Amino acid sequence: MVDLLFLAAAALCVISACAIVTCKNPVYSVIGMLPFFLGIAGLFVLLEATFLAAMQIMVYGGAILVVFLFVIMLINLRPEEIRDDFSFGRYLGLAALAGVTGGVILSFVRAGVPPDGELERAFAMGIGSREGQEAMSGGVLFGSAESIGLTLFRQYVIPLELVGVLLMVAILGAVILSKKKL
């Protein structure tokens, strides 16, 4: 049952991601992001990360999607203004990039596809183990807002503070790029 749900959510993600990239009309592309975010939220639920699933829908499905739509409406792009100016050189560059990236990845997985159950075992030994995660956050329920808050503000408080610096960079950037007279 869980496998079926996983496949459904994953298929939803992949199909809508392809639709986002291939749609000519930018509004359709943005609308395509909604099923994509829902699919990701579904994957989070299957991983028992319920708090993240709720955040995914509220932050991405709600706020970010609307901001995207606003931007597209404000710049008011008409479909006929969107050109496909892919030149030969760019195709060549893309092909080279794809080839080399694929080659690098392939050469390192040439050890072969892992036998059945190996991936699951690997995940179970890593973060997938609920017991390990719950022990780390003092016995609170895995995936809850409480456990995420505890991990974030105890173990990872310094990267969290650094994200604050990152936000300041973004604010300064908005000022310097958009203000008419500095």
Next chain:
Amino acid sequence: MNWSELSELLPVGVVLAAALVVVFLDLVIAHKDRYALPMVALAGCVLGLGSLIQNYLSLTTYYKQSPPWFSGAAETAAGAFNPLILGGHFSIDLFGFAIAGVALLAGALSVLSSAHEEDDSALSSGEYYGLILLAVAGMMLLGFAHDFLTLLVSLEIMSISTYILAGSRRDLKSGEAALKYLVLGAFSTAFLMMGIAFIYGATGKLSLSEVLIPSEQLVSSAFLIRGGLALLLVGVLFKVGAAPFHFWIPDVYEGAPTGVTGLMATGVKAAAFAVLGRLAFETFGPRYAHDWAWLFAAAAVLTMAVGNFLALRQENVKRMLAYSGIAHTGYLLLGFLVSPNADGIMLADQLQNAVFYLLAYALMTLGAFGVVGLVREDGRRLERLEDFAGLSKEHPGLALCMAMFMFSLAGLPPFAGFFAKFLVFKSAVDAGYVLPAVLGVLTSVASMAYYLRVVRAMYVDPVRATKPGEAPAGARCRYSWTTNLLIYGAGLATILLGLFPSGPTFLLR
């Protein structure tokens, strides 16, 4: 977590505070007093450097020995120097100190080379200098970062600041550079994050030195880890600008304001090499050298070839320097080839050589971009090779420095570039990678052709008339004491480093 260890990050705090001061100062001072802003930014970099040196000295006095070159080389005995602080998020080792030092130097010099842009309101604003300082803070954090999460956040602080800085001149070319840099940079960060996600998913660890410690788990999830590391390396090779991930460099370097180009070519590169160095020396180390070093070697050879041969065709000096930067990434990669049977001393030596290269490269490149930023006519920026004709007659001092930077970049003695190249080639040969080193020497000889073209343009080429009917005049430069200070200082340092290459290591004792 021991909070008193936070004092080890004081240099970063100083730079962050200076960034805030610059931004707020811009709001309270009169528009005509804006020349004070670069001075405050410069003071931030100098204070940061002072605080870094103070930290180094107090650590050395406390432990009665200098910090190890990287955390893997630290002794494990009780009471010995433990470079890992704040729960393993940062590693306070010599490599980190060196990268932070190069970042501060690059920041200070690019502030100096931007200080004459007072006619451009965006390039003389507090936000511009604040962003330079924030980028420098990101680079310093990247030098010390020792787990994937800190590394990723620091990398983004640095990258997003430079995306914005690239577009800060707010004309078409600058905008194109910023957009290209943003899109391709975000793309590479996606690779990096996917790689980190794979590795974390497989091992549950984030510490750079721990993810590949042999265990049953590592064997069982080798597939995921290999895929993850490959993705991670794609992201890192993109950030350092190695072929075949170098397509963005020429356009971005050409379009960005020249002061920012200098920062991108040196500080950003040094910080990206900090990540690469930690991966090569701490994560892979000699144990996995058989698996990974050939990839670095292949990337190094390809990068040297692509950079040097494409630079031959360039007519724009900024683009030429961009391709030369790609070539130098290739030489630097040679310095990160680890031998399977290397011991701690050899690894420390190699790291020291690579850091020397980063320092020498930062000085000569920032100096060269400083000269390029000054050459202009009727307020127009000139960047083409022919615009440099006659520079030796109009501005003999600048032309002499530019010639020195070119000779040094080409790797001629007695300049710093010669010893830098010699040391990384020696590293590669010692580690047993003779063929890449030989190819490095050969491409380095080929590079002489395009560096000497600049010298020929300045000293030999006839001056063309700019307007029909007018007498021909040589290249004219804007006068700026800050940029002159940068150029002559970098020129002096290039000679001194070349004559006394052991100077920086002597200071470390």
